[in-house]
Amino acid sequence: MLDINFPKFEKKDFQDLTLNLVEPINKINLRGKNRDFFAKAGKILSIMLPIDPNTSATIKNISAVWLSPDEWMVYGKDIDKNISLSLDNEISKLNLGSVTDVSDQWILINMKGKNVFDVLSKGSPFNFNKFKSTKNIVVQTLLNHVDVILHQNDLNNVNLFVRKSFSEHLWLWINDSSSFL
Amino acid sequence: MKNNYSIFSLIKNSLTYHENWQQAWRDPEPKKEYDAVIIGGGGHGLATAFYLAKKHNMKNIAVVEKGWIGGGNTGRNTTIIRSNYLWDASAGLYDHALKLWENLSQEINYNVMFSQRGVMNLAHNLQDVRDLKRRTHANRLNGIDAVWLSTEEVKNFCPIINTSPDIRYPVLGGTLQRRAGTARHDAVAWGYARGADSMGVDIIQNCEVKAIKRSGDAVEGLETTKGFIKTKKIGVVAAGHSSVIANMAGIRLPLESKPLQALVSEPVKPIINTVVMSNAVHAYVSQSDKGELVIGAGTDAYVSYTQRGSHDVVEGTLKAILELYPIFSRMKMLRQWGGIVDICPDASPIVSKTSIKGLYFNCGWGTGGFKATPGSGDLFAHTIANDEPHVLNAAFNINRFVSGDLVDEHGAAAVAH
């Protein structure tokens, strides 16, 4: 058997903040714009892909987050193989859009606690004032010069996605910043 | 020449409490007509006028400046002077300038404080090493005094650099040009102005150009805030504003004007005795005669005429400074400012005739124009006086952007493997 290696991030507790690596997580990148694409994606995922910028939709273990007018990331724990298969068969293969597995492109770090945004604000120019108090909201921005996707389902509970090769560096930075609250 | 500057003139004048010094330059109203008019009273423009009068005996000429002489990039740059360029054309141009620098204070009887403290360029990755060695070999064969230094030699020449192999981008070596160094930027403008003025050149400040008058494809004169000035030859040396003048004349240039920032620290006793430049870890630093650390930051990527850049550029630069000089962490930034630099696609200047007869452009010096000031002025004066370029600036014509014969000083601009 091949063994699985994720970056070695130990769960860390700071003052009103817990950092945690959440992997493995299935992640699928969807791109498309025509009606059939939306219909198919909605049917297969039983989620309507959110069309409002910076929003997300979640049903059961699957979340679909808006990335751009023609791009979404669908993620969740143990997404049924058939779902990804039918997405590929009924969208990619029929040229309605593109479906790409990016499960290992991104690493999911969960940040939970009252101090989440104090830490994020140290490295990000984004204005979290509204974001803080909004559910099902997503933003793509910079954190300590690294591209991140931030997704908040419940308040003070943020799923942070970072490209794998950057993840170790960013993890160190988040830990460092969390120690100077 | 007006009364000579020397220690004796200082002593003599001290007896009369310095009440009797002459004006360094007059403050004349423009005449109706000149044999040539230089647009732009920065170092390059004033040097051009100086050499037109001195070498080409064109004394009925004027320099028009919309603000105050030397108030643009001349007074805003970090005064690094070197000639260790890669391509023959560039090396020829910049070393011609460097040779003039070496006698400039005497030539214009104005101490420009030219200090040959050496300029060191650092290499931080293997491609840097290849590129700098390539440049050093080219320099040597072009008779330019550049040598390659090992990391240890870098450390010996400038002990405060952090040459530890453990830093993110360790210093893998560098090049050193000993004849290179710095000069007092204001003095260059003032000295050339005084020199030109004493030969009869009119330096007209607070005189903004509003339009270029053409008849057919030849220039007739220029409309200014101080009235119309008739002339058959116009030399434009307007740096960041070159495109503005070009638009008046109805020609387009391959320029973009971008913010370039610089900063100085508070003055401290001598701590760094040379000029150190690093491209990969973007940081240039030297120490002024007043004791300030003079630090050059980068350009922003967008066009702006505001003389302000974004804070990220300054932060990025100081980040690099502290990586290479951790001891400067408790030093304080005293002043920060921006200039507008006109950049060519190949990072080389334009010193050239144009499609319009009698209209000449000297621009595109980007971030490194100061070092070329005397050479640029000398060669541009030659080009204007003879209506054809000197061999040393022939390669820097506008037409190269059509033929594709660029002088690409980006060096290895292409991506790394």
Added chain:
Amino acid sequence: MFIITCPFCGERDQSEFAAGGEAHIVRPKQPTELSDDEWADFLFMRKNIKGVQFERWNHAHGCRKWFNVIRDTSNDKIHAVYKMGEKPPIK
């Protein structure tokens, strides 16, 4: 540091964007038909306006969409933003 309003994501800090230079320089459909001068014009020649300029920006660290910005280069004030392919909202 400007604040740029991405037509898709809204107000963001300048550091999330990449500048793309002068806008509405359309790539010639038939480059081979062009003279060297015309091609050089497309490749290199720029208006480099001091004043109101139409330019391209890319929300590089956000939605990665390119769009147009109308900015006064003499004071950096942004007058409008509009999507690729749209008509400028102001002349």
Added chain:
Amino acid sequence: MSENFRSSETKFLDKTNRISFIYNGKKYYGYKGDTLASALLSNGVHLIGRSFKYHRPRGIMTCGSEEPNAIVQIGGNGSFTEPNVRATEQEIYEGLEASSQNCWPSVEFDVGGINNFISPVIPAGFYYKTFMWPRKLWYSLYEPAIRMSAGLGKSPTQPDPELYDHNHLHCDVLVVGGGISGIIAASISADNGNNTVLIDDKNSLGGSTIFQDDENFKIDDEISSVWLNNQIKNIKNKKNLIIKQRTSLAAYHSYNYLLARENLADHKSLNERANKLRQRLWKIRAKKVILATGAIERPLIFNNNDRPGVMLASSVKKYIDYFGVKCGNKNVIFTNNDSAYETAISLNKKGINVTIVDIRGKSSSVLVKNAKDAGIKIYWNHTVVDTKGYRRIKSIQIMEMSEDGTNVIGSKINLVCDNLSISGGWTPMVHLFTQSGGKLKFRDSDQVFLPNTATSDQINVGSCNGDFELDDIIKNTISDCKSFLSSSSTDFDLIKVSCPKQKENKNVWLLPNDKPLGKTKPFLDFQNDSTAKDIKLAMREGFRSIEHVKRYTTTGMGTDQGKLANMHALGIISETAGVKMGSLGTTTFRPPYTPLSFGTIVGRNVGTFFDIIRKTPMHTWHENHKAEFENVGQWKRAWYYPKTNESMNQAVQRESKAARESAGILDASTLGKIDIKGTDASEFLNRVYTNAWSKLGIGKCRYGLMLNEDGMVYDDGVTTRLSENHYLMTTTTGGAANVLSKLEDYLQTEWPELDVWLTSVTDHYATASVCGPNSKNILKKIFPNIEFNDENFPHMSFKNAELDGIYCRIMRISFTGEHSYEINIESKYGKSLWEKCMDAGKEFNITPYGTETMHLLRAEKGFIIVGQDTDGTMTPIDLQMDWIVSKKKYDFIGKRSLYRSDTMREDRKQLVGLLTDNPSEVLEEGAQIVQDEKKQPIEMLGHVTSSYFSPNLNKSIALAVVKNGKKLKGQKLLVPMKDKTIKVTVSDFIFFDNKNERLNA
């Protein structure tokens, strides 16, 4: 001096907390809350430093950030040392070490003082006029001497032990300044429901009103300090108001982007500071900004106005009323306005001897009346013409002024004193306003520049807006804030303020003297020693603009940034030139407002966090196997794997042989990978690559070359057709991000009609590249179900595969010229895949190799590396890759540029091979190539781009670009080095297996 100058009680200091500190090696005491300046003054110490040019003794002049003289070195020679710290801002802490600057051997006796005696010969700009002859002395003597005299304090020589941090802050309203107008503004803003931030640079709020105990100044019938105290108490309870103390605004950029430095540690003793943050830089975005930055008092400009003991009157008041410190026993107050009378009365109340010299004829205000009633002697219509005392002022001489104030008359009066408190009126602190792009207007009545038009959403309130008297300050602050924030609240509407001052003052920029100007020293810039004489000299020499005069005389260029000097410089210029002051404009105020530590600006982005480090999924394996790493962009790539005491060269030779003789393995995970889908994918590739793609069979791979529009090579890589409308593109490691955004750019802006979707999968896949004659056998073991024969799996083709049920992609492509395979697998399995390859390869002595060996192997085959063999000036034709440039295709990125007169030249620099006559001699990469060494100027034909000793050919090989190289094959050329000249022969650039037999071996 042992006398204690802490004369009176004060509620602002913690008298129970006595603190000792060292100044110039001597131990002194002060109290918690003291600044170094107040503590020194309480010990009777006035002499602090020496001026920059003349090395004149200087003392404490002010109590704030405008201090030009009292700047010291803090922290001795240790790692905590800091130069040029203002004694007036530095709070004392137990064990603080401070010392004077710019003096040797001591501040009491300083050799540099000699300059004061030659000062007649060294006026402003003297160095421009001399040191030119003889020329060689400039280099050997003059210039070194000038450089030695540079600087004030000393740079640290050890790394900084303290930490700095950044934080972004977004608020509705930012109020800058915690004086009375700032407090009122913050209160109104918060009550209006705005989330508000108030910052103040001091350790206690309230500005100068907080110690204003004079009964004449009343607000709502309370003493103003009492009223303000209550206001402060109640704003501290406001939920939506954040108050940041010891926080000073450094810079105000456009779009209401402001930088503020919060000082967390500088007031604490060193042992309280370990591993804590020293300072935090707040990056603030405010919707609205209210500036309440106050005003600073102006000095008066007269002969020898720089001696220790000459201080600003308002500062003397703060020292006595706030710190309880008297600045002298015999005080003379020299003023042109009423505010100095507050100081006189305060001192008088504390029983300190005061005399007043006022250049005005009279003043009818209550304040002046009180002074008279208190029996204070006032010399009306008099001015100071000289001062005496070297290390501390001893006496002054005053004379009566003529009617028009331009001259002095009568006889000199000598006044003995140990303190001279001067007051020249007030200058609003408009620095931040102008930094933000605001334009100023000039008010003639009291000769001040005031905010006029703002470019961002902000207002100025209080004395920075030109209101200097309590009643104006309060009433205007309230009304301006309410309308600015469109607040309908009625708070403060009925406020009653009493303020007894007369508002007129008499402004004379340069006071008259009985001596000619040339014989006097009226200082403007106390730090840089520029005098009114220097200003006039500059103008005499034709320097007109304020910027010219400033630069020529260095006025305002000191660490105080001319906060005291600039207005007088302007005043004297306008008087001399006879122009209205308003028309002169001001010098530009450049950020930062007060000097800002580099460390603060950089924050945590030092050391580990200086730049991102990207690692591949196999990184830990490489580490465990002692790999040396190479920085490639932000990636760490395995460079070579030295065995115990193996040199780099030995390792690379070993790795290279192994790869050709049996098997090698390379971590290629860093290559960019872009997933391309859509019905127009083939057409898209046709447009972005130089070669044709439509006919590429499914399951086949093809090498592609990408150009810039200027025709120069930009990137390259192998792209695989996975299915009809699905490709996987690989890019160079460094190019990955740029290529993707370039391609997105073309899709979004030039070719929106194309049905193509791009997705980066660089990090999703790990890539192991197995090469060598035995690569096939190794893969057979790993993928038993795949037929690896050339028919089923030929070179430049791909197969889907499974490894233990995990999906992989195998490309049979080669960058080494060997039979080889690239295996892509989800990156979480990357390390495991690598280990599997190592196990399977053991019997074949599979050898991991790094980038250096990769470079060597590809060079043997003449494969280029973009960025090493190209430099942005090479076309595909120059690289002799004509075969890859489609003649048939109508267009592709950069095609047109290949047909320009210069790019079509036959004799451009072209890629060739070089063989050294001595096969063991390895050329230096970057070395230049010539035909004739003698010819002058020497003509350089090109340079060596790649060079190695090939273990497989057992000779040195090199790639080079050479002018007209195609035609020079077989010719002898020279590579001139510093110490020797190397003979080389131009060869084909494929050195090894040019029939490509090994690919199918």
